[in-house]
Amino acid sequence: MTPVPPVGPATVTATDLSLRFGGTRALDGVSLRLSRGVTGLLGPNGAGKTTLLRVLATAVPPDGGQFTALGHDPRTSSGRLGLRRTLGYLPQTPGFHQDFTAFDFVDYVAILKELSDRTARHSEVRRVLDAVDLSDVRGKRLKRLSGGMRQRVALAAALVGDPGFLVLDEPTVGLDPEQRMRFRELIAQAGEGRTVLLSTHQTEDVAMLCHRVVVLAGGRVRFEGTPAELTARAAGRVWSSAERAPHALAGWRTGVGTFRNIGDPPDGADLLDPTLEDGYLLALDGESAEVTA
Numbered sequence: 001m002t003p004v005p006p007v008g009p010a011t012v013t014a015t016d017l018s019l020r021f022g023g024t025r026a027l028d029g030v031s032l033r034l035s036r037g038v039t040g041l042l043g044p045n046g047a048g049k050t051t052l053l054r055v056l057a058t059a060v061p062p063d064g065g066q067f068t069a070l071g072h073d074p075r076t077s078s079g080r081l082g083l084r085r086t087l088g089y090l091p092q093t094p095g096f097h098q099d100f101t102a103f104d105f106v107d108y109v110a111i112l113k114e115l116s117d118r119t120a121r122h123s124e125v126r127r128v129l130d131a132v133d134l135s136d137v138r139g140k141r142l143k144r145l146s147g148g149m150r151q152r153v154a155l156a157a158a159l160v161g162d163p164g165f166l167v168l169d170e171p172t173v174g175l176d177p178e179q180r181m182r183f184r185e186l187i188a189q190a191g192e193g194r195t196v197l198l199s200t201h202q203t204e205d206v207a208m209l210c211h212r213v214v215v216l217a218g219g220r221v222r223f224e225g226t227p228a229e230l231t232a233r234a235a236g237r238v239w240s241s242a243e244r245a246p247h248a249l250a251g252w253r254t255g256v257g258t259f260r261n262i263g264d265p266p267d268g269a270d271l272l273d274p275t276l277e278d279g280y281l282l283a284l285d286g287e288s289a290e291v292t293a
């Protein structure tokens with residue numbers, strides 16, 4: 001699961017995307033470029049992550065701006081159709097019909113994805129269920145599966161038809177550490193040769209499987225680059241202190257009783273090695289970085 005370097009040119013290019021809900025600017029001029037491999041999308045609650053994914057998945061049109069994905073421009077109906085044909089989308093709350101078996105659910109999605117030949121479709125459904133290691137339970141009803149298995153069914157559904165662009169909205173949420181590792185491995189596999197955009201609250205997801213990361217807050221891109229670049233931003237800006245540091249951008253008590261602070265350290269501060277999470281909190285620049293404990 002070593003993060004791979006960027007492969008080839010941009011496959012998805014978004015320029016100045018905006019979307020308002022009443023007085024809320026969910027997206028406020030978002031520009032970004034994705035290439036093949038897994039890009040992580042980090043941001044606090046309400047940052048606009050789900051909205052961005054829904055726009056890129058053509059579930060909702062933006063108010064302003066534009067994007068192309070794999071050469072398709074969704075502003076035209078043929079572009080939208082072309083994009084949807086090459087898209088795999090795992091929404092935040094997949095709408096499962098609990099009485100479906102795993103096979104029937106993925107088959108249903110395959111029908112929606114226009115795989116009309118029954119024999120070829122069933123073989124594709126078996127292929128994707130096998131890819132997420134669920135062949136043994138494909139005849140089980142969804143309500144009888146664990147949360148982790150249901151997430152894998154949702155990933156299998158997103159993988160039907162071998163899409164070139166995968167949009168995954170917080171797929172690792174609610175999984176125990178072992179399942180999360182397993183799921184990360186499946187996403188890393190899916191990222192080989194595909195463009196994957198993965199929204200998550202887990203900086204470890206990004207550290208372990210993403211070759212690029214985008215930080216979104218308040219509907220704006222606060223950082224776009226590699227995880228190493230995000231971590232490097234915090235070099236010299238993380239320090240330990242015996243008491244709470246009053247001017248730190250964020251600070252929290254650690255298990256050994258000292259405080260870990262990020263921001264502008266005082267002279268002679270006891271500097272610590274930065275983590276990706278430190279870089280992420282600094283990228284938020286105070287926005288929702290309320291981790292004082």
Ligand SMILES: Nc1ncnc2c1ncn2[C@@H]1O[C@H](COP(=O)(O)OP(=O)(O)OP(=O)(O)O)[C@@H](O)[C@H]1O
Nearest residue numbers: 021024025026043044045046047048049050051052
């Ligand atoms: N359908 C909607 N109607 C009204 N407001 C909405 C709608 N969808 C999103 N919003 C608002 O837009 C903003 C961005 O929401 P969004 O769900 O995209 O954030 P998020 O980063 O995915 O958050 P979370 O991490 O909590 O899932 C929030 O202020 C939210 O309340």
